Amino acid sequence: MSLNATSTKERKFSCVKSTRVELWDGMQRRCLMPNITAKEQTDVWNAVANYVLEQLLQYKGVRIPTLGSFDVIQKRIQAGDKAMVFQWPVFHLATNLINTHHLVDSNGSLPAHKKLEPLRRAQVASDACVPWQKAESCIRGTMALISQCLREGENVALVLRDLGVLFIEGTRVEMKFYYDVLEMMCGKEDLQNAVLKVPQLMDTVVSRVAVIASLISSGRVVIFPEEPLASPKHSGLRLGAQAAPGEVDGPVVCKQAHVLRVQDVAPVQPCAHADFFDVFSASCQQSRDCLL
Numbered sequence: 253m254s255l256n257a258t259s260t261k262e263r264k265f266s267c268v269k270s271t272r273v274e275l276w277d278g279m280q281r282r283c284l285m286p287n288i289t290a291k292e293q294t295d296v297w298n299a300v301a302n303y304v305l306e307q308l309l310q311y312k313g314v315r316i317p318t319l320g321s322f323d324v325i326q327k328r329i330q331a332g333d334k335a336m337v338f339q340w341p342v343f344h345l346a347t348n349l350i351n352t353h354h355l356v357d358s359n360g361s362l363p364a365h366k367k368l369e370p371l372r373r374a375q376v377a378s379d380a381c382v383p384w385q386k387a388e389s390c391i392r393g394t395m396a397l398i399s400q401c402l403r404e405g406e407n408v409a410l411v412l413r414d415l416g417v418l419f420i421e422g423t424r425v426e427m428k429f430y431y432d433v434l435e436m437m438c439g440k441e442d443l444q445n446a447v448l449k450v451p452q453l454m455d456t457v458v459s460r461v462a463v464i465a466s467l468i469s470s471g472r473v474v475i476f477p478e479e480p481l482a483s484p485k486h487s488g489l490r491l492g493a494q495a496a497p498g499e500v501d502g503p504v505v506c507k508q509a510h511v512l513r514v515q516d517v518a519p520v521q522p523c524a525h526a527d528f529f530d531v532f533s534a535s536c537q538q539s540r541d542c543l544l
Contacts, residue, residue: 287386288386288389288390288393290477290478292380292382292386292390293390293394293477293478294477294478295380295381295382296376296377296380296382296386296387296390296391296477297390297391297394297410297411297412297413297476297477298380298413299375299376299377299379299380299387300316300371300376300391300412301412301413301414301415302379302413302414303371303372303375303376303379304316304322304371304412304415305414305415305433307322307369308322308324308341308433308437309436309437311324311339311437312324312369313366313368313369314368314369314370314371315362315368315369315370315371316370316371316391317346317370317371317391317392318346318348318349318391318392318395319345319346319349319391319395319410320343320344320345320346320349320362321343321344321346321362321368322341322342322343323341323342323343323344323362323366323368324339324340324341324342324437325339325340325342326338326339326340327339327340329446329450329453330450331445331446331449331450332449336442336445336446338437338438338442338443338446339437339438340434340437340438341429341433341434341437342359342427343359343418343427344357344359344360344362345357345420345425349395349399349402350425352399353399353402353403353423354423355402355420355423355424355425356423356424356425357425358424358425358426359427373387373388394476394477397476398410398420398476401474402420406472406473406474407419407420407421407422407468407470407472407473407474408420408473408474408475408476409464409468409473409474409475409476410475410476410477411464411475411476411477414430414433415429415430415433416428416429416430416433416458417458417464417467419467419468421468421469421470421473427456428456428457428458429456429457429458430457430458430459430460431457431459434457
């Protein structure tokens with residue numbers, strides 16, 4: 253699903269309400285991630301995202317067991333009579349997830365001949381200030397919960413801080429990167445020129461201030477990693493923005509047994525806030541409309 257940009261005045265944020273669905277009988281979250289707090293889970297995934305970003309900025313790929321692989325490809329963009337070649341990040345979902353849940357990854361599987369270095373668990377654990385066994389357990393436990401959500405027919409979003417958001421909606425898989433990540437990899441001016449001439453490039457971008465559930469066609473999504481309960485102003489639902497009255501804070505996966513907290517969105521009053529991404533997206537959308 254493309255990121256539908258509108259003008260700043262028309263752009264609307266959403267308020268979020270929480271509902272609950274049953275998990276599988278006889279198993280709790282803590283069975284999958286024993287002695288791992290919500291804060292530790294968030295810290296581990298933040299460290300994973302930071303490691304992946306470091307590798308991508310060196311134009312190197314990395315494989316994350318049970319999740320998938322991040323890689324860098326040469327992307328050729330034809331802008332009029334001029335061809336531009338960028339080092340572009342891509343994500344390939346793990347084959348076992350694709351086969352188990354009959355998913356469709358727009359990037360396909362990682363080519364069989366390509367071997368990527370695995371995630372360095374020791375570095376991730378060090379950055380997250382946890383033992384490496386706990387870091388590995390956290391990653392595998394989170395993926396087990398994501399897999400269970402997919403079995404239950406839920407849409408899922410995995411937020412990777414400073415990198416982007418992985419969306420699994422229905423059978424469709426899509427990784428969207430933050431615009432500044434592409435700027436660092438492609439060069440600010442070169443990327444801006446390419447996007448102005450080929451606005452469709454913005455379809456692979458997600459805004460840091462986006463309400464995640466609003467990017468899902470059904471408006472309903474389970475978000476990982478869960479947020480610590482003691483973070484009332486740092487909801488994982490709106491990236492980079494303070495929670496508004498009525499929004500649900502705390503973990504996406506509740507502490508009670510057998511329940512998940514699911515987010516649904518509804519439109520509210522327009523927000524006057526705008527960042528460069530909003531204005532730039534609006535400009536790109538206008539350019540695209542002119543081409544149609």
